[in-house]
Amino acid sequence: MRKLFALVQRELLAYFSSPLAYVVLTAxxxxxxxxxxxxxxxxxxxxxxxxxxxxxxxxxxxxxxxYLLFVVPVITMRLLAEERxxxxxxxxxxxxxxxxxxxxxxxxxxxxxxLFLWLPTWVYVAILASHAKIDFGPVWxxxxxxxxxxxxxxxxxxxxxxxxxxxxxxxxxxxxxxVVVFSLGLVESxxxxxxxxxxLGYMNLWGHMDDFAKGIVDTRHVVYDLSLTGLxxxxxxxxxxxxxxx
Amino acid sequence: xIEVEGLTKRFVDRDAVANVSFFVPEGEVLGFLGPNGAGKxxxxxxITGFLPxxxxxxxxxxxxxxxxxxxxxxxxxxxxxxxxxxxxxxVEEYLRFRAAVExxxxxxxxxxxxxxxxxxxxxxxxxxLVGTLSKGYxxxxxLAGALIHRPAVLILDEPTVGLDPRQIVKxxxxxxxxxxxxxxxxxxxxxxxxxxxxRRVLIIDDGKLVADGTPEQLRGGxxxxxxxxxxxxxxxxxxxxxxxALPGAADVRGEGSGRFRVAVDGTSxxxxxxxxxxxxxxxxxxxxxxxxxxxxxxxxxxxxxxxxAGSESPVEEVxxx
Numbered sequence: 001m002r003k004l005f006a007l008v009q010r011e012l013l014a015y016f017s018s019p020l021a022y023v024v025l026t027a028x029x030x031x032x033x034x035x036x037x038x039x040x041x042x043x044x045x046x047x048x049x050x051x052x053x054x055x056x057x058x059x060x061x062x063x064x065x066x067y068l069l070f071v072v073p074v075i076t077m078r079l080l081a082e083e084r085x086x087x088x089x090x091x092x093x094x095x096x097x098x099x100x101x102x103x104x105x106x107x108x109x110x111x112x113x114x115l116f117l118w119l120p121t122w123v124y125v126a127i128l129a130s131h132a133k134i135d136f137g138p139v140w141x142x143x144x145x146x147x148x149x150x151x152x153x154x155x156x157x158x159x160x161x162x163x164x165x166x167x168x169x170x171x172x173x174x175x176x177x178x179v180v181v182f183s184l185g186l187v188e189s190x191x192x193x194x195x196x197x198x199x200l201g202y203m204n205l206w207g208h209m210d211d212f213a214k215g216i217v218d219t220r221h222v223v224y225d226l227s228l229t230g231l232x233x234x235x236x237x238x239x240x241x242x243x244x245x246x
Numbered sequence: 247x248i249e250v251e252g253l254t255k256r257f258v259d260r261d262a263v264a265n266v267s268f269f270v271p272e273g274e275v276l277g278f279l280g281p282n283g284a285g286k287x288x289x290x291x292x293i294t295g296f297l298p299x300x301x302x303x304x305x306x307x308x309x310x311x312x313x314x315x316x317x318x319x320x321x322x323x324x325x326x327x328x329x330x331x332x333x334x335x336x337v338e339e340y341l342r343f344r345a346a347v348e349x350x351x352x353x354x355x356x357x358x359x360x361x362x363x364x365x366x367x368x369x370x371x372x373x374x375l376v377g378t379l380s381k382g383y384x385x386x387x388x389l390a391g392a393l394i395h396r397p398a399v400l401i402l403d404e405p406t407v408g409l410d411p412r413q414i415v416k417x418x419x420x421x422x423x424x425x426x427x428x429x430x431x432x433x434x435x436x437x438x439x440x441x442x443x444x445r446r447v448l449i450i451d452d453g454k455l456v457a458d459g460t461p462e463q464l465r466g467g468x469x470x471x472x473x474x475x476x477x478x479x480x481x482x483x484x485x486x487x488x489x490x491a492l493p494g495a496a497d498v499r500g501e502g503s504g505r506f507r508v509a510v511d512g513t514s515x516x517x518x519x520x521x522x523x524x525x526x527x528x529x530x531x532x533x534x535x536x537x538x539x540x541x542x543x544x545x546x547x548x549x550x551x552x553x554x555a556g557s558e559s560p561v562e563e564v565x566x567x
Contacts, residue, residue: 087330
């Protein structure tokens with residue numbers, strides 16, 4: 001446990017001592033601020049049907065997804081690829097920590113960083129709350145959905161980072177896999193056959209996020225996200241084991 | 247302490263390490279010698295468990311690397327060849343991190359970091375970022391990291407590469423000192439280093455173990471390399487015959503005006519006999535000097551077959567034709 005804590009701590013230090021963290025954070029705030037402005041402006045139009053602004057904010061627009069698909073690979077690309085390139089992985093994997101611990105440590109650090117990115121968005125919640133009465137239930141479930149989505153996406157990024165030595169390649173691979181995982185649900189309408197349609201519908205992340213943003217916690221979504229996360233982390237730890245000494 | 251049995255690592259088309267076996271008792275400083283690419287790093291990586299062996303067995307402190315990798319890792323301090331560190335950490339942070347990862351009890355971390363930085367001469371840069379350190383300091387920080395948990399076994403892959411002469415001396419002193427408490431395996435291709443630091447030497451070439459012994463034994467095993475230069479005031483032919491008749495003399499070369507060069511077998515020391523001979527025959531002994539083969543001679547003799555083979559390679563013949 002203490003070893004794991006040390007790994008997480010070191011990784012967070014690495015995040016916050018690189019300019020990357022601040023670039024990502026700034027871009028994230030800029031885009032979110034812009035989207036928030038658009039949503040509020042849109043809902044101010046009296047001809048538009050009334051809707052909870054935060055429901056649109058959390059996964060209701062393509063901006064949310066575009067940004068997430070880009071930013072997660074950037075968060076995860078460095079994690080293992082860089083350690084392999086510089087050789088620090090050799091030191092790490094000859095100390096008494098298991099491959100699994102290394103993977104979990106990296107993953108937790110990335111997740112903490114991801115949550116940190118979302119922290120400033122509470123400003124929007126505060127702004128809305130100061131002008132209108134808002135229902136905090138869907139706000140909390142919306143953030144839960146964001147957290148679960150983060151787990152899933154980050155585990156994919158970590159796996160690609162475990163596979164290669166070059167972080168740019170790790171990022172591109174992660175992006176490609178993420179696009180596939182994200183778009184699986186979107187091709188539902190193209191599918192023929194009830195079984196396939198059902199399966200693709202189950203994997204519709206946009207739909208998942210919309211449920212969470214509406215305040216619905218569907219355990220099927222939770223199970224989907226967590227089980228895939230577990231799978232990708234397991235694969236990452238196996239990939240790390242198999243790639244030792246390479 | 248370290249048992250290596252029939253260790254082999256096969257890469258796609260060749261054996262990087264072929265059937266290597268040796269034993270390192272507790273408290274020994276073992277020098278691992280060989281030309282670049284001979285398989286030193288590969289062997290060390292297999293001992294640490296970083297690289298799985300194709301076949302063969304490694305046991306450290308009685309634990310099998312393949313069966314109990316974490317147990318072995320806990321007992322080993324490893325300094326890889328390129329000394330990879332995290333540039334964004336301060337020296338002190340890095341050492342505290344290594345201490346936690348290596349399992350140093352929480353209460354002892356501070357004392358251990360203090361003690362180890364003192365010992366590895368990095369106390370003066372404790373607050374500095376690792377990325378801003380010179381090569382010599384980086385090397386010592388890496389060494390401090392490998393030492394922090396007081397491992398039973400230290401494995402150092404070319405610890406003095408890229409250092410300036412003064413730093414090399416310091417690191418060697420440190421390794422000698424460490425050899426009193428730890429079992430050390432040290433790889434290098436710098437021969438004087440081995441003679442100074444190691445009690446035993448393994449020479450590996452092209453993946454195979456070609457020599458194993460103390461530096462003295464290795465020198466002794468090389469017949470005809472030791473030489474005795476003698477100058478006598480004596481009849482040339484008579485002196486030559488008498489010298490050649492001495493037990494242990496392999497060959498005598500006359501160089502005129504009473505000078506002879508006597509090639510000596512193994513570790514025989516003929517100086518006493520030559521002196522007695524001169525006294526018995528009433529010859530005047532003007533000069534006598536013994537040259538012992540250096541470890542360098544041994545090393546070159548054992549590992550140069552590659553260069554010779556290379557000059558007759560079929561590729562060149564094709565090129566000439």
